[in-house]
Amino acid sequence: MCEESTSGKSTGCHCAGGMPVERFMQPCLLLLLKQRSAHGYDLIQSLPEFGFNEKSLDPGTVYRNLRRLEEDGLVISHWDVGDGGPAKRLYRITDEGEEMLHAWAIHIGQQRKRMDNFLERYGAVFGTGKL
Amino acid sequence: MCEESTSGKSTGCHCAGGMPVERFMQPCLLLLLKQRSAHGYDLIQSLPEFGFNEKSLDPGTVYRNLRRLEEDGLVISHWDVGDGGPAKRLYRITDEGEEMLHAWAIHIGQQRKRMDNFLERYGAVFGTGKL
DNA sequence: AATCTATATAGACATAATACCTATAGAGGT
DNA sequence: ACCTCTATAGGTATTATGTCTATATAGATT
Numbered sequence: 001m002c003e004e005s006t007s008g009k010s011t012g013c014h015c016a017g018g019m020p021v022e023r024f025m026q027p028c029l030l031l032l033l034k035q036r037s038a039h040g041y042d043l044i045q046s047l048p049e050f051g052f053n054e055k056s057l058d059p060g061t062v063y064r065n066l067r068r069l070e071e072d073g074l075v076i077s078h079w080d081v082g083d084g085g086p087a088k089r090l091y092r093i094t095d096e097g098e099e100m101l102h103a104w105a106i107h108i109g110q111q112r113k114r115m116d117n118f119l120e121r122y123g124a125v126f127g128t129g130k131l
Numbered sequence: 132m133c134e135e136s137t138s139g140k141s142t143g144c145h146c147a148g149g150m151p152v153e154r155f156m157q158p159c160l161l162l163l164l165k166q167r168s169a170h171g172y173d174l175i176q177s178l179p180e181f182g183f184n185e186k187s188l189d190p191g192t193v194y195r196n197l198r199r200l201e202e203d204g205l206v207i208s209h210w211d212v213g214d215g216g217p218a219k220r221l222y223r224i225t226d227e228g229e230e231m232l233h234a235w236a237i238h239i240g241q242q243r244k245r246m247d248n249f250l251e252r253y254g255a256v257f258g259t260g261k262l
Numbered sequence: 263a264a265t266c267t268a269t270a271t272a273g274a275c276a277t278a279a280t281a282c283c284t285a286t287a288g289a290g291g292t
Numbered sequence: 293a294c295c296t297c298t299a300t301a302g303g304t305a306t307t308a309t310g311t312c313t314a315t316a317t318a319g320a321t322t
Binding site: 263264265266267268269270271272273274275276277278279280281282283284285286287288289290291292 | 302306
């Protein structure tokens with residue numbers, strides 16, 4: 001039901017929801033930027049650590065998120081043209097972004113509790129062997 | 132940042148995402164219907180057990196999900212006009228719905244792992260006291 | 263009789279999110 | 293010249309989401 005498509009086209013799996021890629025990407029980006037300032041391309045290399053795979057990691061999606069974070073004042077960037085290679089943006093987190101990261105962590109903790117509760121009930125009905 | 136609005140209007144909190152109400156509602160409805168057949172209104176009474184509050188529990192949303200589940204063949208319903216009161220639909224889960232429930236459980240388990248991983252990294256940066 | 267409340271379901275609508283696809287451009291190698 | 297890697301940006305169609313409103317029955321209250 002949740003198998004990957006072999007045709008390259010989306011199968012529109014109805015259970016794919018629950019945690020959309022983009023929204024979860026934002027706290028991941030903020031956490032990475034809390035640890036170190038980085039370019040978009042750097043961040044793309046690091047996001048697999050948070051469970052993003054090749055399919056869910058569209059570069060356009062990452063850059064769009066970074067632009068949105070900057071619009072919201074959660075990160076700031078400046079062009080970095082020094083060291084050869086194409087011009088790149090260096091992003092860093094703002095104080096506001098750090099506050100938002102804390103809010104995200106609380107929120108994610110709550111959602112995890114909800115999932116725990118769901119899985120507990122599921123296990124009670126079907127037996128824990130299913131998980 | 133995630134505080135409730137006192138004006139009654141949505142504040143558009145940017146960290147409210149990560150687990151949209153509607154999509155998570157579907158596995159909850161399927162699990163409830165696995166335990167017992169029920170009317171939409173019954174299900175609305177039970178959904179708070181899964182962390183839905185008054186604000187996130189719009190009846191229209193519940194009925195929309197039930198219709199969608201039926202469109203997808205995951206539940207079936209028939210009108211129940213016997214015992215007085217307005218006509219009501221009695222929903223029951225189908226075999227296909229049960230399979231989808233299993234897929235959901237696996238998916239939710241995976242997402243929980245992702246959240247655990249995030250919170251672990253968060254704790255490593257800020258200290259576990261923040262959670 | 264009229265009104266109110268609880269039960270019960272359904273649909274409309276605007277905005278936001280999501281996935282997917284394509285475009286642009288510099289640097290370095292073959 | 294061509295290809296690949298690095299690096300960023302934008303478009304678009306579809307779906308999701310939240311919110312609001314409409315409909316209707318039954319029973320209790322005034």
